[in-house]
Amino acid sequence: MTAILKRVALTLVLLFASSFAVFAAIRLSGGDVTAARLPASATAADRELFLQQVGLDQPIVRQYFTYLGNMFRGDLGNSLTNNASISALAVDKMRNSLILGAAALVLVFAIGIPLGLVAALRRNSWVDTGITSFSVAGMAIPNFWLALILIYIFAIQFQVLPAAGQGGWRYLVLPSVVLAAEGVALTVRMTRSAVLDTLGNDFVRTLRAAGLSNRRIYLKHVLRNSLLPIVSLAGLRVGQIVGYALVVEVIFGWPGVGQTLVNAVLRRDYPVVQFFALVLVVVVTLGNLAASIGYTLVNPRLRK
Amino acid sequence: MSSDTDPIVDPGTSGTTPVEHATDARTPLLEIDDLRVGVKGDNVAYDIVRGVSLSLYDNEILAVVGESGCGKSLTALSVLALHQSPPLHITGGAIRYRGVDLTTLSAAEMRALRGAEISMIFQDPMSALDPMFTVGSLLTSAVRAHRKASKAEARNAALEALADAGIEDPRRRFDEYPFQLSGGVSQRVMIALALVNDPSVIIADEPTTALDVTVQAQILERLRMLKEERKMGIMLITHNLGVVAAVADRTAVMYLGEVVETGSAQDVLAVPHHPYTNGLLAAVPRLNSKVADLKPVMGRVPQPQEITAGCAFRDRCERALDRCATEHPVLAPRHRTSVRCHNPVD
Ligand SMILES: Nc1ncnc2c1ncn2[C@@H]1O[C@H](COP(=O)(O)OP(=O)(O)OP(=O)(O)O)[C@@H](O)[C@H]1O
Ligand code: SF4
Ligand SMILES: [Mg+2]
Numbered sequence: 001m002t003a004i005l006k007r008v009a010l011t012l013v014l015l016f017a018s019s020f021a022v023f024a025a026i027r028l029s030g031g032d033v034t035a036a037r038l039p040a041s042a043t044a045a046d047r048e049l050f051l052q053q054v055g056l057d058q059p060i061v062r063q064y065f066t067y068l069g070n071m072f073r074g075d076l077g078n079s080l081t082n083n084a085s086i087s088a089l090a091v092d093k094m095r096n097s098l099i100l101g102a103a104a105l106v107l108v109f110a111i112g113i114p115l116g117l118v119a120a121l122r123r124n125s126w127v128d129t130g131i132t133s134f135s136v137a138g139m140a141i142p143n144f145w146l147a148l149i150l151i152y153i154f155a156i157q158f159q160v161l162p163a164a165g166q167g168g169w170r171y172l173v174l175p176s177v178v179l180a181a182e183g184v185a186l187t188v189r190m191t192r193s194a195v196l197d198t199l200g201n202d203f204v205r206t207l208r209a210a211g212l213s214n215r216r217i218y219l220k221h222v223l224r225n226s227l228l229p230i231v232s233l234a235g236l237r238v239g240q241i242v243g244y245a246l247v248v249e250v251i252f253g254w255p256g257v258g259q260t261l262v263n264a265v266l267r268r269d270y271p272v273v274q275f276f277a278l279v280l281v282v283v284v285t286l287g288n289l290a291a292s293i294g295y296t297l298v299n300p301r302l303r304k
Numbered sequence: 305m306s307s308d309t310d311p312i313v314d315p316g317t318s319g320t321t322p323v324e325h326a327t328d329a330r331t332p333l334l335e336i337d338d339l340r341v342g343v344k345g346d347n348v349a350y351d352i353v354r355g356v357s358l359s360l361y362d363n364e365i366l367a368v369v370g371e372s373g374c375g376k377s378l379t380a381l382s383v384l385a386l387h388q389s390p391p392l393h394i395t396g397g398a399i400r401y402r403g404v405d406l407t408t409l410s411a412a413e414m415r416a417l418r419g420a421e422i423s424m425i426f427q428d429p430m431s432a433l434d435p436m437f438t439v440g441s442l443l444t445s446a447v448r449a450h451r452k453a454s455k456a457e458a459r460n461a462a463l464e465a466l467a468d469a470g471i472e473d474p475r476r477r478f479d480e481y482p483f484q485l486s487g488g489v490s491q492r493v494m495i496a497l498a499l500v501n502d503p504s505v506i507i508a509d510e511p512t513t514a515l516d517v518t519v520q521a522q523i524l525e526r527l528r529m530l531k532e533e534r535k536m537g538i539m540l541i542t543h544n545l546g547v548v549a550a551v552a553d554r555t556a557v558m559y560l561g562e563v564v565e566t567g568s569a570q571d572v573l574a575v576p577h578h579p580y581t582n583g584l585l586a587a588v589p590r591l592n593s594k595v596a597d598l599k600p601v602m603g604r605v606p607q608p609q610e611i612t613a614g615c616a617f618r619d620r621c622e623r624a625l626d627r628c629a630t631e632h633p634v635l636a637p638r639h640r641t642s643v644r645c646h647n648p649v650d
Contacts, residue, residue, distance in 0.1 A: 051396055207434065209423065210418065211420055211446065300481045
C-alpha cells in the first residue's frame with residue numbers, strides 16, 4: 001500500500017516538472033508567435049503591444065506561475081491564433097483521441113495476447129513461424145508507411161473504408177489499426193516468451209499430474225503467470241500509442257489531441273501547446289501508474 | 305515380467321523367463337514391463353531407460369534407488385506420460401495399470417487417469433505449486449477436473465485431503481498462497497493434491513530430498529500411514545538408503561537405465577548380491593538418514609549414449625569377468641533377491 005502511495009506522490013512531482021519543461025521549451029525554441037495573429041505589415045511596436053496584452057513580455061518563471069494559477073482556477077486561456085477558448089476545444093479533442101487510443105489499446109491486447117499464446121503453445125510449428133514473422137513485420141514497418149499502404153489498399157483500391165476524417169466506426173478502423181500495429185507486435189513477442197518461460201516451470205507438470213485439462217492449464221494458470229510482465233508494460237503501450245497518435249491523427253485527419261498539438265506547435269500557439277502537451281504527459285504518466293498498481297494487484301506476493 | 309516379493313525362491317520352478325522365478329498370487333496394481341524410454345531426434349537415438357521391469361502391489365512401498373541420472377525420474381514420469389516429449393519417447397515395453405496398457409491411452413484417457421488413479425509427488429515442493437493461486441483453489445480445481453462437484457463439495461474434499469496429508473490447520477492453509485508456506489507444508493499440500501481424488505497409486509519422486517531431516521521423517525511417516533490405511537501402492541524414488549530401510553517393503557536398485565537388483569528391502573539391504581549394490585552399502589557407514597545418501601561407487605558413470613554391449617557397470621566393477629564385456633547379464637534369481645550379474649557377490 002505504501003508502495004502505491006509513493007508512486008502517486010512521485011507521479012505528481014513528475015507532472016509538475018514536465019509541465020514546466022513543456023512551458024519553457026516551447027518559449028525557448030524560437031519562432032514568431034505574432035505571425036499568426038498580426039498582419040505581415042504590423043510594426044515592431046504593434047508586435048510588442050500584442051506580447052504585452054497576452055503576457056508574453058514577462059519572465060518565464062513569472063508566466064509559469066500565472067499560468068498555473070489560472071489553470072487551478074479552471075481558466076485554460078485562449079488560443080493565440082484565433083482566440084478560441086481552450087476548455088471548449090479540449091473536451092471535443094480529448095474525446096476523439098480517447099476513442100482512437102482506447103480502440104488501439106483494445107486491439108493491442110485483444111490481438112497480441114492470443115496470438116502470443118498460440119505461438120508459444122505451437123512453438124516451432126508453421127503457426128509459430130507465421131505469427132512471429134507477422135510480428136517482426138509489425139515492428140519493422142514505420143507507422144506512416146503502414147498508414148499509406150492501408151489507405152492505398154482499403155480506401156483507394158477497394159474503397160471499403162474511408163481514408164480520412166471522422167464519422168462512424170468505419171473511420172476508426174484504419175487509424176486504430178495503424179496505431180496498434182507496433183503494440184500488437186511487441187505484445188505478441190512478449191506474450192510468447194513469457195508463456196514459454198512459464199511453461200518451463202515445475203508447477204505446470206504438477207497441474208498436469210493432477211489431471212487438469214490443457215485448456216485449463218494454459219488459459220488459467222499459464223496465462224495468469226505470464227500476464228505479470230505484460231501487464232506491467234501496458235503503461236508503456238499507452239505511452240507508445242500517445243506518441244504515435246501525433247503522426248496517425250495528422251495522416252488520417254483525426255481531429256484529436258495529437259493533430260491539434262501538431263498544428264499549434266507549427267503556429268507557436270503557446271497556450272494550446274501547453275495544455276495539449278500536458279494532456280499527453282498526464283495520460284502517459286497515469287498509464288505507468290495504472291500499470292504499476294495493476295502489477296501489484298495481480299501479484300499475490302505484493303498484494304499481501 | 306514381474307519381480308517377486310516371495311522370499312522363497314525355487315529356481316527349479318521358474319517361469320517362462322529367468323526373471324519370473326516366483327509367481328506372486330496377487331496381481332500388481334502397476335506393472336512396468338520391459339520399459340524403454342529414449343531420446344529420438346533428427347540424428348540421435350538412444351535409450352535412457354533400457355528395459356526396466358517393476359511391479360507395484362497394493363499396500364506396499366516400493367523404493368527405487370540409484371545414483372543421479374540412472375533414469376528413476378524418467379521411468380516414473382513416463383507412467384503418466386509426463387516426460388518431456390519431444391525429445392523423449394517411450395520406445396518399447398508396456399506400463400500396465402490394473403491390466404490396461406497406459407502407453408496405448410489417448411490423451412483424454414491419460415488425463416482422466418492422472419490424479420484419480422495414479423498421482424505423483426515431486427521433489428521440490430516450493431516450485432511445484434502455482435504461485436498465483438491459493439492452496440484451496442488448486443485443490444478444488446483438481447477435484448473438479450475429475451468430477452462434477454459443487455463449490456462446497458469441492459471445498460470439503462480439499463479440506464479433508466489437507467487433513468489427511470497431516471496439515472494442522474486446513475482451514476487457514478486453504479486460503480494461503482504457496483509463498484506463505486514452508487517447504488514441509490508445501491510438500492504436505494502436494495500430498496493433499498495427490499490424495500484429493502483418492503487414487504490407488506502414488507509415485508513420489510524424491511519427496512523429501514529438498515526438506516530438512518525432521519520434516520523428512522514426518523513426510524515419510526505420513527506416506528507409510530497412507531499405505532496402511534488406504535492400502536495404496538506407493539512407488540518411492542530416493543537417493544537415500546536410510547529411507548529405504550525406514551519405510552520400504554520392497555526395493556529395486558537401478559543402474560544406468562536398468563534394474564540391477566530387486567527384492568524385499570530387508571533382503572537387498574542385508575545381503576546385496578550385485579557388486580553395485582554391495583558397493584553402495586559398503587560406502588554407507590550406518591543406515592542413518594543423515595549419511596545414507598548414495599555415494600557413487602568409484603569410477604565415472606558412462607553417458608547413456610556411450611553404452612555398449614555387455615554389462616553397463618563393468619568399467620567400475622572389481623568383479624568383472626571376460627564375458628562381462630560381451631554378454632549382457634539378465635535379471636536372475638539369487639537366493640532371496642533377483643540380480644543382474646555374471647559374477648554376483650556370494
Ligand atoms: N528432456 C531430456 N532430454 C534429454 N535427456 C534427458 C531429458 N531429461 C532427462 N534426460 C536424461 O535422462 C537421464 C535420466 O534422467 P532422470 O531424471 O530420470 O535421472 P534420475 O535417476 O531421476 O536422476 P536424479 O537422481 O538426479 O533425479 C539423464 O542422463 C538425463 O540427462
Ligand atoms: S556382470 Fe560382470 S561387470 Fe557387471 S556387475 Fe556383474 S561382475 Fe560386474
Ligand atoms: Mg530424478
